[in-house]
Amino acid sequence: MDFSYTQEQQMLKESVQKFVQKNYAFDARKKIIASEEGYSKENWELFAELGWLTVPFKEEDGGFGGSAVDLTVMMDEFGKSNLVEPFTPTVILSGGLISTLAGNDQKSGLLGPLMEGKLQLACAYAEADSRFNLSSVSTTATVEGDQVNIEGGKINVLNASNADKLLVVARESGGRTDREGISIFLVDSDSEGLLIQPYTNVDGKKAAQVGFASVSIPLTARLGKAGQALSALETVVDRATVAVSAEAVGALEVLLQKTVEYSKTRKQFGSPIGTFQALQHRMADMFIECQLARSIVIMAAMKLDGSDSDVEKSKAVSAAKSRVGKAIEKVGQEAIQIHGGIGMTEELDVGHLFKRVTAIDIQFGNSDYHTAKFASL
């Protein structure tokens, strides 16, 4: 039993910390969000130079061969700095799907540029009626000779407006929620009939509604076998779920730390508000929430790296996301409450962290969804 970081993990952690300290002050982040892309290309190039974009990929694909635990080490630090660069959509989700599903000829043209920081990707899976059910897919893909015709729409596609290519989850056969019949296609972002309507999410991340009006792509753009993509999608989303949960844990710990610091300096009735027991015990509860959230994310990452069955792995992931979701509500809301009015403003990083963790609570399924999933497995 060993819960300490390896030397490599420690280095990775310090490397992210160093970057954040130098490049990610509150105002710098604000500028990035206000830019058209909503992320910094210079930062992304730096990520590539530092090797961060290779972390989750297998060594045979030219990656670092990082484990789920390695990924949590990074994401934890990303969460602390409220980083907006599209690491999750491009590297974890889209990269993960390519790595799992694509044939060698497809891989070589994609993973190389991705790891070099030259390729932006987005993964379009959620739909207006799907909520968190990954097998609920109404967008259709119809094979016509050596072409595929895609019809339908996706919502809240992170990084879609910056992506060179979209990975689109579409149905080739079966009813709306059937597990069989789901495929994933690579669609160039300049394809005819593709309508991308970008906007910014509550947490400052770029996303878009994506419409497919008879988008015609070559059949060779399908990743993996026809209609068999769901289990790969679930596996990759499970991994991403643990990653964003770790990101949330980092953000929550900063929220706690900033709240405690503030309570020691803010004076009312002649005393620092942190001396009031009514607030002290709420901060103690925030601390407990942070610790439990950290523990369960470590548990889930270890399970993903271990030799448990697929069902046990999915259960562990759902347990983690469900529990982290509760911690997000509790710690996020209390951080704002204890800060009082100033916590309500855009001027303080606390509110921005609160918005980010709230988005994570919803991403890949909220607490209720994952509690129910845990119970059903």
Added chain:
Amino acid sequence: MNADFTSEELAFQKEVRTFLESEFPLEFRTKIDANRRLSKEEIICWQKILYKKGWAAPTWPVEFGGTGWSQIQRHIFATEMGLIGAPEPVPFGMKMVAPIIMEYGTNEQQKRFLPDILESNAWWCQGYSEPNSGSDLASLKTTAVREGDEYIVNGAKTWNTYGQYADWIFCLVRTDNTVKKQEGISFLLIEMSSPGITLRPIVLLDGHPEVNEVFFDDVRVPANNLIGEENKGWTYAKLLLTHERSNISGVPRGKRRLGALKRIAADTDDGFGGSMLENSSFKKKVAEVEIELRALEYSELRTLAALSVGKAPGPESSILKIVGTELSQEIDELFVELAAYSCLPFVPEQFEDGFQGVPLGPGNSAYAALNYFNNRKASIYGGSNEIQRNIICKHVLGL
């Protein structure tokens, strides 16, 4: 990073499991499954079985007859005991007074008291709380006045668990009234048969006289029953509090109870022809508790991993007490919810030895409310959960 046991640890786990399977008496297990309390004799019998095996004192060093186990081995042992339902040693002797005698007692005191604790020949109880000193323990008023080779003790202690069984009581007593309240307290061992001691049983909400008030009326105690120095008792008692936070989360017991809960839920109609196990609202609550148990389990493992590389148990372990007790109370509530009307009959005697009547059921449903009421104590004893939150605020958050 991994939560795996080494092959030696796995072999140890197997050894413990095999031992418990064959040596933990089946009649005790049946009794525990039926929510019946083990008698004093039965608890001592089990403790002596462990003693014979050399496992009576998992937390003691070898020189005093302990196992000398590593933190991980202790964890494995406690886990296997919890999973099978075997009772932990009565804590007052083994886990509370013994470490203090080892640390601060004289050689003579160690020889006099420790072997009897190890062999379960002496039953100990705790004399800390007083009618007017609960969470503010240092305000205690029971006095001990030195007269020659004796102390004369006067006052009252309360919430004294199983004092009716006890041969000895370890007490915090006031020996100096003129200094700061923490600085005038001494640690004194008193024989329960001493003239001047009387017990008043206190019946708790479940109908069982589990605790007592203990009165001291000019009780003469030999001065060589004082542990360490006079007026240093508070320091000794405090040290113990940080010592004993490991294995307090109750994860194995929680797992065992959840297993029982789900078995009962599968056989309980939800009133609409379905089972409670599939009732969506009950199912969700069970899942939430299971998830919380996992979070707690890994929090405990993180603490354990830190301990096994030699880090001192930090105030972070207050978390284990808070979450462990609150979670056990949530499980109590689920049993009450499951039993519904059937938890309402107040017939505590049907869970006692020698009950002759026809028990009210189904199963142990009438135990659910009794246990729910009884276990409200968990968030009050051992430093109430509010005190634990104070500890977190002071020592972790710096508030």
